[in-house]
Amino acid sequence: MAIFAKLRESLKGVREKWSAGISRLFSSSKFDADFWDNLEEQLIAGDTGLDFAEETVEFLRKEAKSRNIKSPAELKDIFTARITNELNAVPGMGEPFSLSHTPLVLLMAGVNGSGKTTSAGKLASMYVAQGKRVIMAASDTFRAAAVEQLKIWGERSNVRVIAQGQGADPAAVAFDAWKAAETAKSDVLIVDTAGRLHDKHNLMEELRKIHRVLLREAGNDRLETVLVLDAVLGQNSVAQAETFNSIIPVTSIILTKYDNTAKGGVVISIARKLNVPVRYIGLGEGADDLNTFNPQDFASALMEVNS
Numbered sequence: 160m161a162i163f164a165k166l167r168e169s170l171k172g173v174r175e176k177w178s179a180g181i182s183r184l185f186s187s188s189k190f191d192a193d194f195w196d197n198l199e200e201q202l203i204a205g206d207t208g209l210d211f212a213e214e215t216v217e218f219l220r221k222e223a224k225s226r227n228i229k230s231p232a233e234l235k236d237i238f239t240a241r242i243t244n245e246l247n248a249v250p251g252m253g254e255p256f257s258l259s260h261t262p263l264v265l266l267m268a269g270v271n272g273s274g275k276t277t278s279a280g281k282l283a284s285m286y287v288a289q290g291k292r293v294i295m296a297a298s299d300t301f302r303a304a305a306v307e308q309l310k311i312w313g314e315r316s317n318v319r320v321i322a323q324g325q326g327a328d329p330a331a332v333a334f335d336a337w338k339a340a341e342t343a344k345s346d347v348l349i350v351d352t353a354g355r356l357h358d359k360h361n362l363m364e365e366l367r368k369i370h371r372v373l374l375r376e377a378g379n380d381r382l383e384t385v386l387v388l389d390a391v392l393g394q395n396s397v398a399q400a401e402t403f404n405s406i407i408p409v410t411s412i413i414l415t416k417y418d419n420t421a422k423g424g425v426v427i428s429i430a431r432k433l434n435v436p437v438r439y440i441g442l443g444e445g446a447d448d449l450n451t452f453n454p455q456d457f458a459s460a461l462m463e464v465n466s
């Protein structure tokens with residue numbers, strides 16, 4: 160329940176700026192002429208994606224007709240259920256990473272500023288709190304500050320960070336870290352990477368190489384390629400997701416900065432486009448601000464306007 164309260168609080172921006180409008184539409188006691196157009200518009204404005212907006216309006220129209228529903232208010236629960244079902248249709252949605260094969264490697268990918276290092280730190284802190292053995296790898300060797308940032312997170316949770324000098328081969332760092340994690344019988348190895356947009360070709364090659372090395376060492380069962388996406392970017396993060404997925408097979412998503420976004424629908428867009436589960440959402444900058452993503456709670460929190 161505490162988690163739900165926090166989610167509700169963190170979704171304040173989304174509610175005030177986006178879902179309040181939708182909720183208002185569904186609070187009406189009669190269908191006015193513009194209801195369906197307004198609903199479609201609001202869904203698109205909230206970054207749920209064009210397809211979802213159109214299909215949802217179509218679906219609700221049919222439901223209203225076949226169930227002889229006379230007001231938007233009576234449709235609200237059907238709408239909320241549709242969002243939940245849509246998200247739950249993606250296998251693994253909202254489930255934590257499976258630790259049945261260890262060391263589990265979490266390869267953190269994403270553009271600069273999306274929250275990779277922060278999410279790596281949060282995950283480390285979470286696993287340490289669960290009594291797991293964790294190692295982190297500083298494979299963002301592009302900037303010295305990046306290694307320092309990860310080391311600070313490591314010190315906070317008492318987690319060892321494997322690093323080499325600035326400019327070192329990121330794949331070599333990842334390989335060293337894998338060996339260390341194997342030797343130490345770690346449960347989790349979290350690999351932080353660089354994400355420079357201005358240098359797309361190098362980024363692609365670098366990421367491919369890190370992925371190749373880790374896949375070779377850890378195998379499919381022990382490798383999660385985690386795409387870290389900034390929820391604030393809305394439809395742009397959907398495009399990013401597709402780009403990254405064409406470079407390496409993305410197996411999980413962490414959606415960050417949900418506390419800062421005004422549009423909540425991007426999670427639906429991404430889930431549908433990639434059919435990849437959102438495992439966690441970032442709700443702030445602190446170590447504890449990482450939550451599992453529960454579609455049911457999410458849909459409910461979205462539609463709770465007056466709290």
Ligand SMILES: Nc1nc2c(ncn2[C@@H]2O[C@H](COP(=O)(O)OP(=O)(O)O)[C@@H](O)[C@H]2O)c(=O)[nH]1
Pocket residue numbers: 269270271272273274275276277278354387415416417418419440441442443444448
């Ligand atoms: N409000 C908020 N800020 C976040 C979240 N995740 C990351 N940040 C901030 O976003 C900025 C970039 O994060 P960083 O982890 O350095 O991104 P990276 O370049 O992908 O490693 C930092 O200022 C973080 O504190 C989040 O869930 N909520």
Ligand SMILES: [Mg+2]
Pocket residue numbers: 275276277299305351352
């Ligand atoms: Mg970083």
